[in-house]
Amino acid sequence: MSSLENQVAIVTGGAMGIGGATSRNLAASGAKVLIADIAIDSAETNARTIRESGGTALAVQADVSTASGIQSMIDRAIEEWGRLDILVSNAFSPGAEGNQMVLDTTEEQWDSGMALLVKAIFLGAKYAVPHMAKQGTGSIVNISSVHGMLTAPGSLIYEAGKSAVIGATRQMATEFGPMGIRVNAICPGHIVTERMQSQWDANPSGLEFFKDQYPLRKVGKPDDIANAVGFLCSDAASFITGHALVVDGGLTVQIQENFGVRQAHFLQDNPDTVLPY
Numbered sequence: 001m002s003s004l005e006n007q008v009a010i011v012t013g014g015a016m017g018i019g020g021a022t023s024r025n026l027a028a029s030g031a032k033v034l035i036a037d038i039a040i041d042s043a044e045t046n047a048r049t050i051r052e053s054g055g056t057a058l059a060v061q062a063d064v065s066t067a068s069g070i071q072s073m074i075d076r077a078i079e080e081w082g083r084l085d086i087l088v089s090n091a092f093s094p095g096a097e098g099n100q101m102v103l104d105t106t107e108e109q110w111d112s113g114m115a116l117l118v119k120a121i122f123l124g125a126k127y128a129v130p131h132m133a134k135q136g137t138g139s140i141v142n143i144s145s146v147h148g149m150l151t152a153p154g155s156l157i158y159e160a161g162k163s164a165v166i167g168a169t170r171q172m173a174t175e176f177g178p179m180g181i182r183v184n185a186i187c188p189g190h191i192v193t194e195r196m197q198s199q200w201d202a203n204p205s206g207l208e209f210f211k212d213q214y215p216l217r218k219v220g221k222p223d224d225i226a227n228a229v230g231f232l233c234s235d236a237a238s239f240i241t242g243h244a245l246v247v248d249g250g251l252t253v254q255i256q257e258n259f260g261v262r263q264a265h266f267l268q269d270n271p272d273t274v275l276p277y
Helices: 017-028 040-052 067-081 107-135 156-179 194-201 204-212 222-233 256-269
Strands: 008-012 032-037 056-061 086-089 138-143 181-188 244-247
Touching: 008 017, 008 067, 008 107, 017 032, 017 040, 017 056, 017 086, 017 194, 017 222, 032 040, 032 067, 040 056, 056 067, 067 107, 086 107, 086 222, 107 138, 107 156, 107 181, 138 156, 138 222, 156 181, 156 244, 181 222, 194 204, 204 256, 222 244
Parallel strands: 008 032, 008 086, 032 056, 086 138, 138 181, 181 244
Antiparallel strands: none
16 A cells, blocks of 8 residues: 555646646545646646546646635645545645845735745745644645755845745644644755746756756756655654755755855856856
8 A cells, every 4th residue: 555545635736847746646645635826727737647647636727815815725625535545735836936126026926935945835834733632643745945944136026935934843743732833845956947947948058057056966857856755754754854955956955165266267167158047
């Protein structure tokens, strides 16, 4: 029997990228997966892929930045399968990655970005936990980023939001632990999703420059994060909660002085490199 057999999972932003791979991974481990995404056509495509592979999946359109969107998503899972065991809060705000210097960021940009990056995680837990508590067990995995640990200039909302995800995860772990519910976060490094692939196809030298930044000399794939999510949701991680699992090919463990020198040598050896930004 698969490790997640008969469990019910919700993956927000589950149509493509990290969320898409996570939906497929959980389904392959036996879970019934509700794919929640604003892009319903892509969500339906991923659900169909899972079903064609012998898994169980349902796609719903949901705006997870709102309480009504979260509630309807969870209600649908309960209506369809009668329980909820796993919530992966992965919904992503592409606009939050833009060039938002503090002095140039508008209130509307802040509110919109933080609603998807942070409020969605709070609301997801708020409405999912009562169902998990009834059965005395559950797992929540919140997708943060290495940007939640180390920050970059010019991306206020993303850096603040991903840092907040780690703080919220730790707080929730202490609050929900007595109910038998574990809460963890994952901090991915650079993951080449479908959305990123076209960028790197247009700039292969920039991708090689990115790969050289990692001790493993490669960047990540969505499956790398999906595998980590699957582990945290499984019984193999039954004594792990409140943890921010870094899945970054070693990016964040490097001493910056050595790292900078190595990058300088890379550019000397590869003078035709087109930097990505």
